[in-house]
Amino acid sequence: MTTWVFCEEQNGAPSASSLELLTKARSWGDVAVFYVGAGSDEAFAALGEYGATTIHQLDAGDALPAAVAAAAMSDLVAADDIALFGMGYTARDVAGRLSARLGCTVLSNATDIDLGGDQVRVSNEILGGTTRVITAATEGPVVVVVRPKVFAAEAGEGAIPPVTTVAVPDVGHAGAGTVLERHVEESEGPDLEAAAIVVGGGRGMGGADDKWEPVAKLAGLLGAAVGATRAVVDAGWVPYSLQIGQTGKTVKPDVYIACGISGAMQHLVGMKDSGLIVAINKDAEAPIFSIADLGVVGDVHKVVPALIEALEAR
Amino acid sequence: MKIAVCVKQIPDPAAPYDLDPDSHFVVRPNDQVLDDTDRYGVEVGLQLVEQVGEEATLTLVSMSPAGSLQGIRQALAMGADRAIVIDDETLRGADALTTAKVLAAALQEDGFDLVIAGTESTDGYAGVMPQQLAELLGVPSMSFARKVDRDGDTLRIERQTEDGYAVVEAPFPAVLTVTSGVVEPRYPNFKGIMQAKKKPIETRSCADLGVVPEVQQVIQSVEPIPARQAGEVVEDEGEGYLKIIEKLEEAKVI
Ligand SMILES: Cc1cc2nc3c(=O)[nH]c(=O)nc-3n(C[C@H](O)[C@H](O)[C@H](O)COP(=O)(O)OP(=O)(O)OC[C@H]3O[C@@H](n4cnc5c(N)ncnc54)[C@H](O)[C@@H]3O)c2cc1C
Ligand SMILES: Cc1cc2nc3c(=O)[nH]c(=O)nc-3n(C[C@H](O)[C@H](O)[C@H](O)COP(=O)(O)OP(=O)(O)OC[C@H]3O[C@@H](n4cnc5c(N)ncnc54)[C@H](O)[C@@H]3O)c2cc1C
Numbered sequence: 001m002t003t004w005v006f007c008e009e010q011n012g013a014p015s016a017s018s019l020e021l022l023t024k025a026r027s028w029g030d031v032a033v034f035y036v037g038a039g040s041d042e043a044f045a046a047l048g049e050y051g052a053t054t055i056h057q058l059d060a061g062d063a064l065p066a067a068v069a070a071a072a073m074s075d076l077v078a079a080d081d082i083a084l085f086g087m088g089y090t091a092r093d094v095a096g097r098l099s100a101r102l103g104c105t106v107l108s109n110a111t112d113i114d115l116g117g118d119q120v121r122v123s124n125e126i127l128g129g130t131t132r133v134i135t136a137a138t139e140g141p142v143v144v145v146v147r148p149k150v151f152a153a154e155a156g157e158g159a160i161p162p163v164t165t166v167a168v169p170d171v172g173h174a175g176a177g178t179v180l181e182r183h184v185e186e187s188e189g190p191d192l193e194a195a196a197i198v199v200g201g202g203r204g205m206g207g208a209d210d211k212w213e214p215v216a217k218l219a220g221l222l223g224a225a226v227g228a229t230r231a232v233v234d235a236g237w238v239p240y241s242l243q244i245g246q247t248g249k250t251v252k253p254d255v256y257i258a259c260g261i262s263g264a265m266q267h268l269v270g271m272k273d274s275g276l277i278v279a280i281n282k283d284a285e286a287p288i289f290s291i292a293d294l295g296v297v298g299d300v301h302k303v304v305p306a307l308i309e310a311l312e313a314r
Numbered sequence: 315m316k317i318a319v320c321v322k323q324i325p326d327p328a329a330p331y332d333l334d335p336d337s338h339f340v341v342r343p344n345d346q347v348l349d350d351t352d353r354y355g356v357e358v359g360l361q362l363v364e365q366v367g368e369e370a371t372l373t374l375v376s377m378s379p380a381g382s383l384q385g386i387r388q389a390l391a392m393g394a395d396r397a398i399v400i401d402d403e404t405l406r407g408a409d410a411l412t413t414a415k416v417l418a419a420a421l422q423e424d425g426f427d428l429v430i431a432g433t434e435s436t437d438g439y440a441g442v443m444p445q446q447l448a449e450l451l452g453v454p455s456m457s458f459a460r461k462v463d464r465d466g467d468t469l470r471i472e473r474q475t476e477d478g479y480a481v482v483e484a485p486f487p488a489v490l491t492v493t494s495g496v497v498e499p500r501y502p503n504f505k506g507i508m509q510a511k512k513k514p515i516e517t518r519s520c521a522d523l524g525v526v527p528e529v530q531q532v533i534q535s536v537e538p539i540p541a542r543q544a545g546e547v548v549e550d551e552g553e554g555y556l557k558i559i560e561k562l563e564e565a566k567v568i
Contacts, residue, residue, distance in 0.1 A: 010476055064482055066445065066455055087441070089458045089474060096410075096445025097455065105409050105530040108440040125539060127331050133338065134535045145442065177454040177484040180470075185478035197567055222567065234495040240460065241477055247433060247493060255567055257558075266436075272542065276565045278558055284547070291542045294561045298550025306555040311568065 002030050004073070004083040007047065008065075008090045009037020016193065017086025019050045019153035021146060025084060026051025026156060028115055034058070034073050036065050036090065039163070048158040058166040064177030065090060070097035071169045077102065081141045082120055084113075087148055087250075099143045107135055108145040120144070128265035129272055148193070148250040149273075185239035187226070192242060195225035198253045200244055200271065201237075202229040204260020204281060204300055208237035214304040215259055221311045227251060229267050245270035260300045263288025280304065315370040315486075318421055319359045319394065320431040320444070321352040323378040323385035327436055338533040339407045340437060346378065348385035351432035353392070353499035354492050358462055359430050360393045361497060365464060371395050373424065377405060377416050380517045390510035391502030397513070398424060402520040404527050410438070412527045414446035419523035421451065427486045428469065433458055433493050448489035456484055457491040 003025040007018035018033065025031045033052040037043075038059050047055060056076060060068050073094070077083055085095040087109075099106045111132075112123040120142045123134050192198065199222065201215035219226045227244040228237070244251055246266040256274035261267060263279070263286055271277075272291055279292035280303045289295040296303055323346035325331060332341040356374075363370040372394045376386055380401035390397060400416050408416070421429060429451070434441035448455035459471035460479065470483045474493060502510070520527060548557050562568045 015476075064454060064456075064484070066457075067449070070449065088476060092441055093445050093455055093457050096442035097449040099411055099442065100414060100446040100449035103411075105411055106440060106442050106446075107531060108410070108442060121534065130539055130541070131333070132537050132539050133533055135531050135533050137531050139530045145440075172452065173485075173487075174449065174452050174454060177456060177482055177488075179480050179482050181481040182475070183478045183480065222562075230494060239478070240474055240495070246439065255562065255565055276561060277545075278561060280550075280554070280558075284549075289547055290544045292547070293545035294557060295545065295547035296550050296554040296557060297547060298554050302552070303550050303554045303558075306552070307558055310555055310559055314568070 002032050002078065002081045003028055004077055004081060005031055005033050005052070006083065006085045006091055006094060007033050007035045008088055009035070009039070009043065012040060012043065014043050014047055015086060015088055015091070016153065017088060017091065017146070017148055019046070020149065020151045021084045021086065022047065022050035022052060023154050024113065024151040032056065034069070034076070036060060036069050041160070044163055045160045048160045049155045050153065051156055051158055052161045053158070054161050055163045056166050057163055058168060060168060062179045063175060064179060066093035066097050067171045067174040068168050069094045070101055071171045072166045073098050074101040077141050079140050083141060083143050085143065085145045087145060092145060095143050095145050102141055104139065104141050104143060105137055106143045106145060107137060110144050110146045111150045113144060113146070129269055149252050185241050187239060187242060189219060190223065190225045192225040192227055193249050193251060195251070196253055197222050197224035197255045198227050198251050198271070198274070199224045199257045199259065200227040200229070200261055201232060201259050202261030203231040203235070205232070206301070212237055214300065214308065217308055218257070218304055221308060229261055258288050258292070259304055261288055262286050263291070315366050315427045316373065316425055317359045317362055317370060318373045318375050318424070318426045318429045319352070319355045319389070320417060320429065321356065321374050321376045321386065321389050322349040322435050323347065323376060323382060324349045324435065324437040333536060337407060338536045342379060342382070344382050346382045346385050348388040349432065349436050351434070351436055351494065352389065354494050354496055355430040355432055356389045356392050356394060357497045357499040358490070358492050360500070362428070362464055373398060375417055375420055376400070377408070377413050383515060386515060387510050388502065390513045391506040392500055393506060395513065397515045398518060399515055400518045400523065404520055407529060408527060409529050409531055410440040410443040411446050412529055414443050414450055416520065416523065416525050418447055418450040419525050420518055423523065429489045431489065431491050433491045444489055444491045451487070451489065454484040454488045455491070456482060456488050459490055459492050460495050462490065462492065462496060
């Protein structure tokens with residue numbers, strides 16, 4: 001059995017999720033990485049350090065990579081293999097296409113993986129994180145899509161593994177997508193996914209600019225990253241890259257401060273494993289209070305400015 | 315131009331879900347609603363139809379028990395022309411790949427230039443069905459679109475990325491998945507609701523489509539997760555911030 005870990009290059013480095021998956025998989029034995037991107041010695045060295053024993057690299061250039069990556073991967077994955085993917089956009093595209101090519105099921109939203117016995121068993125949390133389900137695949141190969149941050153990435157001592165370049169296969173019309181432009185939406189402050197403190201803002205902030213300012217200012221004072229609900233990114237108050245939740249980022253900071261966030265299930269799955277959760281909401285019935293260690297029922301435009309003033313005075 | 319929108323009917327998310335104690339599948343009540351996520355797909359489809367004009371049509375495709383068509387009617391009332399519903403007793407407990415095979419067979423039979431789906435459903439949220447569908451249909455997956463434009467035979471989207479977005483282009487036919495920000499879905503008006511009652515809903519079985527469901531996963535156990543304990547809740551009388559300071563001090567972050 002070989003474990004495959006899918007890795008999409010991000011800003012020249014391996015994706016954070018691939019290092020988490022490698023950390024988990026290296027205890028099972030050989031781990032082959034399927035790498036999509038231009039690659040570099042540093043990137044490959046990092047993968048080796050986290051446990052990759054071989055790397056297969058495919059550079060799709062400006063093509064939308066999912067169709068060619070899935071086709072190339074399907075030639076490499078054997079019947080008793082397991083293929084792990086993160087929840088990244090390209091990772092999910094490849095996981096879906098690969099499973100259709102191989103005719104095998106996808107175990108999605110995994111929060112743990114158990115290879116004991118002769119089956120691959122995956123835990124996941126359903127119904128808004130209230131219920132844990134263990135699902136087993138009845139046939140191989142098995143494609144597993146793992147939620148971010150369920151395994152902590154820890155560097156090991158592996159050397160740079162051998163790297164094989166994979167030719168871009170011809171998949172006809174399926175491969176016809178082309179990336180014309182790439183835009184990075186700059187955000188200030190620490191990286192949302194790695195920050196020790198996150199200040200999350202919801203629709204209750206009431207708008208962008210001046211209305212949003214208390215969130216940004218509080219984050220600045222605490223050295224925190226700013227996050228947001230989907231309602232807020234949809235409204236265009238802040239970039240999509242700040243969205244926390246099911247379709248956005250998953251955060252696990254020491255402290256999460258929710259300002260004007262109702263606490264919809266799709267938001268909670270992205271932050272419920274935070275250390276200390278503080279929520280400010282004017283509605284005493286808001287679901288966010290059911291998971292908050294401290295809930296303040298009040299107006300964000302009173303409580304947050306008062307908090308900012310007190311912090312500034314220290 | 316033939317546009318198809320994949321729509322899922324789900325139990326009302328506001329009502330509590332029940333799991334069947336034996337199969338562990340979600341119990342599907344008789345009155346299922348349109349998954350909110352799919353209203354965005356329907357809206358994108360309707361806007362494309364309006365752009366293209368007369369010769370464009372919008373067909374809904376759904377794998378769901380035909381006993382409950384309330385959700386499909388909701389989407390027809392928004393303005394879709396017709397629906398194809400795949401209903402078969404053997405599809406209970408289908409996984410995403412089985413769903414994709416069934417929908418692919420129905421789409422191949424009916425013909426399509428563009429297939430629209432949500433990025434993930436509200437109840438199952440495997441989040442891979444549309445990509446499986448794209449692979450089975452042999453077309454590009456134009457996924458995670460937050461903006462959609464058509465230019466003749468080309469589809470152009472802004473695709474969400476981890477640190478921003480990319481502009482991506484592909485020729486039709488294609489599969490497109492949309493996130494919620496992309497458009498503001500319309501509410502059905504009275505005329506739409508009345509017309510929806512007369513719009514054709516065709517049903518297909520697995521045998522009609524030549525698909526034999528084969529699910530390669532079994533649920534082995536289901537258990538409640540102990541809820542995170544709710545902490546202290548205080549009413550702000552002007553001093554609420556002091557409580558927060560206290561907690562932040564305890565956590566040693568200030
Ligand atoms: C398939 C799918 C995926 C989704 N994915 C995500 C996701 O990844 N992330 C996400 O966040 N959401 C997601 N959502 C949306 C989610 O369901 C909610 O709609 C969203 O999280 C609500 O955002 P909110 O809390 O900012 O807004 P609301 O629900 O509108 O809540 C605003 C809150 O602010 C409070 N408030 C208002 N004014 C004040 C004031 N002056 N002071 C204090 N409090 C105030 C209100 O009491 C209310 O509780 C998804 C939905 C679907 C269907
Ligand atoms: C709690 C729970 C967990 C599950 N986990 C898994 C899992 O890990 N792996 C797995 O393979 N299956 C899983 N399933 C089964 C899966 O939800 C169904 O097979 C479903 O029909 C397709 O997957 P999805 O809704 O998760 O699709 P997603 O990929 O999340 O859906 C994306 C879009 O595809 C379209 N779509 C999805 N289903 C249909 C449909 N029936 N008819 C028309 N359009 C549709 C919609 O446009 C939707 O927005 C799970 C189901 C439940 C209830």
